Amino acid sequence: MIQIVNIEDAVGYPLAHDITEIRAGEFKGPAFQKGHMLTCRDLDHLRRLGKDHLYIISPETGEMHEDDAAEVIANALCGEGVSWDEAPREGKISIKATCDGLLKVDVDVLNSFNGFGDVMCATRHSNTIVKKGDQVAATRAIPLLIAKNIVDSAVAVANSSRESVLQVKPMFKARAGVLITGSEVYYGRIEDKFESVIRKKVTALKGEVMDVAFLPDDDTMIAEAALRMVEKGVNVLITTGGMSVDPDDRTRFALKQAGATNILYGSPVLPGAMFMVSALKGVPVLGIPACGLFAKTTMFDLIYPRILAGDKITRADIAATGHGGLCLKCRQCTFPDCAFGK
Known part of the structure; x- marks a missing residue:
């Protein structure tokens, strides 16, 4: 139960909530x-903040104070890799x-949770790379x-998530x-520019390039090179070129010959419509x-971090990237702090 009283009648009672003070350009926080415990000396300050009345709270059976409720719902939302400490x-x-x-955010469950109205959770986008403490x-x-x-009821919805509403993998x-x-690269007709691009993307996420092989448009040579690298212990294989509809572009066919499974070719993202993801011997x-x-x-930058987090990419995952999958090719790229891929 909440009772409204004049501030003078609230003297001697504990405040039911923070009283916010805003000083333009200087301060916003609890006064x-x-x-x-309210005293007579606080009354003038409260009046300057526009407060003539305050709440006195006597929770009845079946009611929770906002702070107590916040702790309960926060615990229900948090999974592995996320927590709260204040x-x-x-x-x-x-x-x-x-x-x-x-x-990782379970967006469907989050939407259901936020449907109650009296509780809320605002998140960063799912599949955002974060640092400890962010x-x-x-x-x-x-x-x-x-x-x-x-x-x-809100807790029950949060707990219905297959894993957790919020987690960091x-x-x-x-x-x-x-x-x-x-x-054209293998026979030295043009100079390769792709190796430096790939090395930069791999090292940016704390990885290393173990081996690089240059290959002609030959199914058998590509297949054998892919299998050799897997046998040498690479834990991710990145191929460049050979992905278009040109009859000389053989990469995805060569990988199939090598035994690649779950080959997903084509994406609703620009740039990156001819992107491919698959698996070779795991x-x-x-x-x-x-x-x-x-x-x-490109599409690679949207999917690569998910691979490193252990996601098993499906056709449904690829299809979902179309919403937000148009890069605007800004003069000064600010990715990931932009709308691309979100």
Whole structure:
């Protein structure tokens, strides 16, 4: 139960919630914190903040204070790799990554959770690379007093997630093998530019390139090179070139000959429509089309971190990248701090 009283009649009672003070360009925060025992000396300050009345709270059976509710729902939302460590303020809790990795959000369950109205959770985009200590979400109970049955229902929805609503998956360090295909490069007709591009992308996520092979448009040679690299211990195989509809582009056919499975070719992302993902003897294989030479960011940059986080990419995953999959080719690229891939 919430009772409204004149501030003079609240003297001697603890504040039910933080009283916020805003000084333009200087300060925004609590002038008085929840639990502060009000005294006569506080009255003038409260009046300057526009407060003539305050709440006195006497929670009834079946009601929870906003801060208590926030702790319960935060615990229900957090999975592996995320947590909270600061006391709730005004019913709000910040949720942070406890390790480096890839943020995963169960968006469907999050939407259902937010459908209650009296509770909320705002997150960063799923599949965002984060560092330990980064804020990944914030949750709060919105009313000062909230019905316990609503909190229980929201918790039940959060717990219905197959894994967790929020988690951060560590990414393994790549030991990459790189196959650069194309007879024009193999026979020295043109200079290769792809190797430096791939090395930069691999090392940016703390991986290393173990081996690089240059190959002509020959199914058998490409297949044998791919199998050799897998036998040498690479844990991700990256191929460049040979991905278009040209009859001389043989890479994906060669990988099939080598035994690659679950070959997914084609994506609804520009640049990167001719991207390929598959697996060879359990090692993920990513095929970058020629656009990777001149476009800083392509479909590869959206899928590669997910591979390192252990995702098993499906056709449904590929299809979902179409929403937000148009790169605007900005003069100064700000990826990942832009709309591409989100």
